[in-house]
Amino acid sequence: MAKGxxxxxxxxxxxxxxxxxxxxxxxxxxxxxxxxxxxxxxASFFGSSGxxxxxxxxxxxxxxxPHSGRVYVNNHDLTKFSAKQTAVYRQIGIGLIFQNFNxxxxxxxxDNIVLPMSFLGISKERRSQEAKKILQYLDIxxxxxxxxxxxxxxxxxxxGIARALANDxxxxxxxxxxxxxxxxNATRTxxxxxDLNKNHGKTIILVTHEAWCLRYVDRIxxxxxxxxxxxxxxxxxxxxxxxxxxxxxEHIKVLNPAAGKLDILAESFSSLxxxxxxxxxxxxxxxxxKRRIKNELTYAKLIEELDRPxxxxxxxxxxxxxxxxxxxxxxxxxxxxxxxxxxxxxxxHPNAPLSEEIENIRRWLLEIYRGNLSPSQSDSxxxxxxxxxxxxxxxxxxxxxxxxxxxxxxIGFPIPTALKISDRLDMLLxxxxxxx
Ligand code: ADP
Ligand code: MG
Numbered sequence: 391m392a393k394g395x396x397x398x399x400x401x402x403x404x405x406x407x408x409x410x411x412x413x414x415x416x417x418x419x420x421x422x423x424x425x426x427x428x429x430x431x432x433a434s435f436f437g438s439s440g441x442x443x444x445x446x447x448x449x450x451x452x453x454x455x456p457h458s459g460r461v462y463v464n465n466h467d468l469t470k471f472s473a474k475q476t477a478v479y480r481q482i483g484i485g486l487i488f489q490n491f492n493x494x495x496x497x498x499x500x501d502n503i504v505l506p507m508s509f510l511g512i513s514k515e516r517r518s519q520e521a522k523k524i525l526q527y528l529d530i531x532x533x534x535x536x537x538x539x540x541x542x543x544x545x546x547x548x549x550g551i552a553r554a555l556a557n558d559x560x561x562x563x564x565x566x567x568x569x570x571x572x573x574x575n576a577t578r579t580x581x582x583x584x585d586l587n588k589n590h591g592k593t594i595i596l597v598t599h600e601a602w603c604l605r606y607v608d609r610i611x612x613x614x615x616x617x618x619x620x621x622x623x624x625x626x627x628x629x630x631x632x633x634x635x636x637x638x639x640e641h642i643k644v645l646n647p648a649a650g651k652l653d654i655l656a657e658s659f660s661s662l663x664x665x666x667x668x669x670x671x672x673x674x675x676x677x678x679x680k681r682r683i684k685n686e687l688t689y690a691k692l693i694e695e696l697d698r699p700x701x702x703x704x705x706x707x708x709x710x711x712x713x714x715x716x717x718x719x720x721x722x723x724x725x726x727x728x729x730x731x732x733x734x735x736x737x738x739h740p741n742a743p744l745s746e747e748i749e750n751i752r753r754w755l756l757e758i759y760r761g762n763l764s765p766s767q768s769d770s771x772x773x774x775x776x777x778x779x780x781x782x783x784x785x786x787x788x789x790x791x792x793x794x795x796x797x798x799x800x801i802g803f804p805i806p807t808a809l810k811i812s813d814r815l816d817m818l819l820x821x822x823x824x825x826x
Pocket of ligand 1: 409410417419437438439440441442443444445446
């Protein structure tokens with residue numbers, strides 16, 4: 391048996407990997423990686439662009455071999471597999487999901503899903519049965535005969551997920567699966583991954599640079615410059631759905647401890663308001679947001695910058711979208727001011743009544759919710775908002791109250807709505823916490 395036999399489904403030992411090894415442009419992409427992922431875990435490689443996340447997936451999927459070190463899958467040393475064994479592992483051991491969906495353009499949705507099964511000698515009938523089941527699970531049976539170009543991005547990603555499930559692999563590897571999706575489809579994709587993990591026993595490894603995705607995972611490997619700088623197990627506590635209560639800024643702080651309040655605020659804005667944009671675009675947006683917060687840009691100037699073509703140093707958003715984003719920034723800045731006032735008030739009088747402020751904040755939080763609250767729901771919401779503002783309850787509990795059914799004292803929001811609301815509130819609260 392290999393040294394350090396363990397119950398990890400995936401284990402990397404002293405892995406090093408280089409691009410262009412021995413050449414002038416040699417790039418040490420992974421340095422002494424040691425880590426373990428347990429069976430049934432939802433793990434994530436998190437870090438900024440270029441830190442080696444995709445390369446890590448190439449190691450785990452056998453696409454590339456490390457120059458030194460070992461990669462174990464179920465205690466089998468992948469680096470010692472024959473070409474044939476590696477091929478079998480890649481066909482039935484893992485399912486891959488990509489940012490650009492990677493569908494075969496000339497094949498129908500149905501055939502894209504069946505294709506991975508055809509290499510395995512499964513009868514045509516069985517293949518067809520399996521594909522139908524998967525289509526049904528992903529709620530895309532009606533798209534079976536379409537070609538990829540006839541689908542929206544969100545639909546294409548669901549086909550991408552369907553294809554990854556084709557041979558029922560125990561491990562799913564997803565490389566920035568939300569990177570090209572709008573926020574509704576990005577959320578849906580994360581929810582699907584969670585369902586595959588929690589209800590279908592899949593071990594999932596998610597590669598992402600988007601901190602909001604981390605609320606879905608059990609274990610985070612923070613990566614920087616080809617190394618894992620921190621591993622964190624996310625305690626699901628008693629949350630039925632396993633969300634973490636961590637604000638996105640805390641994840642960002644792990645990667646960049648020197649980040650000040652302003653950086654974190656600007657990064658939070660850009661990752662929340664521009665979900666699905668590229669790293670480069672987010673960085674640029676952050677810069678504009680930071681300048682607006684410091685009042686170096688006026689509101690009108692911010693719109694102008696967001697609207698300016700990317701090549702000319704702007705963000706290339708169409709005018710209406712630029713305005714919408716700028717408006718959201720204004721609101722957050724204003725609300726931030728309100729929250730600072732509340733904190734000052736509480737500092738002087740810890741038990742001071744906050745009903746007026748709370749009502750304002752509630753109204754602002756609910757702008758993203760289209761329904762109406764009954765008076766008793768508003769009361770419950772004000773109560774838990776008050777407790778959250780006074781620091782009595784955690785973000786986790788806040789989400790819980792928002793999402794619990796009305797009959798047991800909750801408000802009854804769907805979980806995605808509860809999360810969006812708590813994200814919004816979190817963003818306000820974090821602006822009032824000094825970085826350590
Ligand atoms: P991430 O997925 O975190 O963005 P990657 O794993 O793709 O990062 O890349 C890690 C580093 O290796 C980056 O600096 C990248 O530029 C470099 N790199 C990636 N692929 C290649 C390649 N085929 N040839 C040379 N360098 C590469
Ligand atoms: Mg990558």
